[in-house]
Amino acid sequence: MTPPAGPGTLASSSVRTVSTRDDADLKFDFSTRIRQPDFMILEGIVTTRDSHGTVNVAAMGPIVGEGMRSLLLRPYQSTTTYQNLKAHPEGVFHIVDDVELLVRSALNLFDAPPAMVPTSEISGSVLADSCRWYEFRVTELDDSRERTEIQAEIVHTGSLRDFLGFNRAKHAVIEYAILASRLFMLDEADVARHYGEFRTILEKTGSPQEFRAFELVTDYVIKQWPHFRQTVTSLNS
Ligand SMILES: Cc1cc2nc3c(=O)[nH]c(=O)nc-3n(C[C@H](O)[C@H](O)[C@H](O)COP(=O)(O)O)c2cc1C
Incomplete structure (x- = not known):
C-alpha cells in the first residue's frame, strides 16, 4: 500500500x-x-x-x-x-x-x-x-x-484528533474481533455464547459504525464456520 x-x-x-x-x-x-x-x-x-x-x-x-x-x-x-x-x-x-x-x-x-x-x-x-x-x-x-x-x-x-470516548459497543466489537482472529483455537459454541453477550451490548449502545464492524466480524466467522448463525440460534432458543 x-x-x-x-x-x-x-x-x-x-x-x-x-x-x-x-x-x-x-x-x-x-x-x-x-x-x-x-x-x-x-x-x-x-x-x-x-x-x-x-x-x-x-x-x-x-x-x-x-x-x-x-x-x-x-x-x-x-x-x-x-x-x-x-x-x-x-x-x-x-x-x-x-x-x-x-x-x-x-x-x-x-x-x-x-x-x-x-x-x-x-x-x-x-x-x-x-x-x-x-x-x-x-x-x-x-x-x-x-x-x-x-x-x-x-x-x-x-x-490527529481527539479520542471520541468510551462506548460499550466498541469494547464488545473489539472482544469479538479478538475471538475471530483466534477461531482456529476456539470452540464454535463458546464463540456463539459470547456473540449473544456482545450483541446485547451492541444493540443497547452501538452506533452504525459498531453495527457495521460487528457484521464484518460475523461474516468473517461464518466463512470459517458456515453454521454459526444456527449455533447462535440454537443456544438462544
Ligand atoms: C485488539 C486486537 C489486538 C491484537 N493483538 C495481537 C497481538 O498482540 N499479537 C498478535 O499476533 N495478534 C494480535 N491480534 C490479531 C492480529 O490482528 C491478526 O492476527 C492479524 O491478522 C495479524 O495481521 P498481520 O498478519 O497482517 O500482521 C490482535 C487483534 C485484535 C482485534
Missing part, C-alpha cells in the same frame, strides 16, 4: 527516548506484568513495511509502560507484522476509536488501503483516521517462541 503524499500532522513532537524502570521491566518481567500498576496492554493498530516498502496494517496489543516511551510488541511468527519488523525494524503504533478500522486491520478485510500520511522520523506510514500515533524503532527481537517479543523505543509521537 503506497500512502498518499502530503502533510498529515496537526500536532506532533519528537520525544527523547530515555532508559527508564519500565523499559527495564518490560524486558525482564513479562510474566508478572499484570501485577505492575503502571503497565497495560493497549489495543491499537500497527503499520509496518516489508523490504519493498509495501505497508501492512494489523491490529496489535503491545504492552506499554508509563509515559509510553517504549512498547513490547508480541506478534505471532505467523503474522506479517513480525515478518516485516524483522526485515524493516521500524513501524507506527496507532490509538484509534474507529472499531471498523480495527476490525478490518485484525481480519485483513480491506477493500482498499486505508488513507495514510507520511511519518516524521522513520520510514513508515501513519493512518490518517487514527487519533494518536507513535513511531517506533525495534531495539530487541526475541523470536525463540511462537509468540515473539519485540522491544521498541518510541522516537516520535503525534496526534
